[in-house]
Amino acid sequence: MSELHKFLFDGMPVRGMIVRLTEAWQEILARRASNTSTGAYPTPVAELLGEMTAAATLMQANIKFNGALILQIFGDGPVKVAVAEVKPDLSLRATAKVVGELASDAHLPEMVNVSNKGRCAITLDPKDKLPGQQPYQGVVPLHGDSGEKLGRLSEVLQHYMLQSEQLDTTLVLAADDKVAAGLLIQRLPVKGEANLEGTAAGDRNQANEDQIGHNEDYNRISILASTLTRDELLTLDVETILRRLFWEEKLLRFEPQSGMLGPHFACTCGRERVAQMIRGLGVEEAEGILVERGDIEVGCDFCGKQYRFDAVDVAQLFTAPGAQLPASPVMQ
Numbered sequence: 001m002s003e004l005h006k007f008l009f010d011g012m013p014v015r016g017m018i019v020r021l022t023e024a025w026q027e028i029l030a031r032r033a034s035n036t037s038t039g040a041y042p043t044p045v046a047e048l049l050g051e052m053t054a055a056a057t058l059m060q061a062n063i064k065f066n067g068a069l070i071l072q073i074f075g076d077g078p079v080k081v082a083v084a085e086v087k088p089d090l091s092l093r094a095t096a097k098v099v100g101e102l103a104s105d106a107h108l109p110e111m112v113n114v115s116n117k118g119r120c121a122i123t124l125d126p127k128d129k130l131p132g133q134q135p136y137q138g139v140v141p142l143h144g145d146s147g148e149k150l151g152r153l154s155e156v157l158q159h160y161m162l163q164s165e166q167l168d169t170t171l172v173l174a175a176d177d178k179v180a181a182g183l184l185i186q187r188l189p190v191k192g193e194a195n196l197e198g199t200a201a202g203d204r205n206q207a208n209e210d211q212i213g214h215n216e217d218y219n220r221i222s223i224l225a226s227t228l229t230r231d232e233l234l235t236l237d238v239e240t241i242l243r244r245l246f247w248e249e250k251l252l253r254f255e256p257q258s259g260m261l262g263p264h265f266a267c268t269c270g271r272e273r274v275a276q277m278i279r280g281l282g283v284e285e286a287e288g289i290l291v292e293r294g295d296i297e298v299g300c301d302f303c304g305k306q307y308r309f310d311a312v313d314v315a316q317l318f319t320a321p322g323a324q325l326p327a328s329p330v331m332q
Contacts, residue, residue: 050175
């Protein structure tokens, strides 16, 4: 099962997490691959989206926030936008819109940052919004301070954490067609919790900023974490990874999160929602679509899953009790 492991370095202001998405990630890929309109993601897109999903899971698990964390990458390349969303219960989903051809070995700049105008946005959307409350969003470019294109998502997010949170962060991310995984190492805030919600006091920000790059414990552990290779992250179990990287450190481990308490796939679409939408069209319009196309097919714009209703299915919708309930024509 997909799993999330949290740990602290005893006596040091450093925390860490490892996430391994297996069946949750495979479900995302399978839904996209089964969509007859789009087909499977090209390999570079799938790897980018997997890294985004792993990173978004790590960031959601790293904060105390009752709402969805949405990680977006967008720009002017053949990948118009890529999105990963993780909710407080670690339910997750992800999607990408591909509008052009790309090389089999394309990297982040070629996919979304051709003209160096690409952006990364992290949005925190509260579950229970107060009147007038808007989601918090932080946006950073896909280039460094000198305008150089950043070649990896991990570099973009590390840059984001320095700019937005004033926290040293090390990320190692990897994905293939079976696993999406990530390792996060982060220096603990000087005062209180890290803040992705935009409400930190100025003195706390300054204290954290003053510590950037200066904590020797974090710097040492960061160097160790950075030696983790892509293949190791994708193929080794968590126990082996931690033992290989930090065998000289004393770790305080938390209970791993897996199953429905850990990262798991969930999308708000479903066959019943589509059925309600078809009922909302009315009998005449539904029958008109059947005459024209032979069946009614609706695809979820987010996860890509397609739902098909033939003439028998549609007839049952309009003869079942409560068939005429109104429904929204929009699926999200």
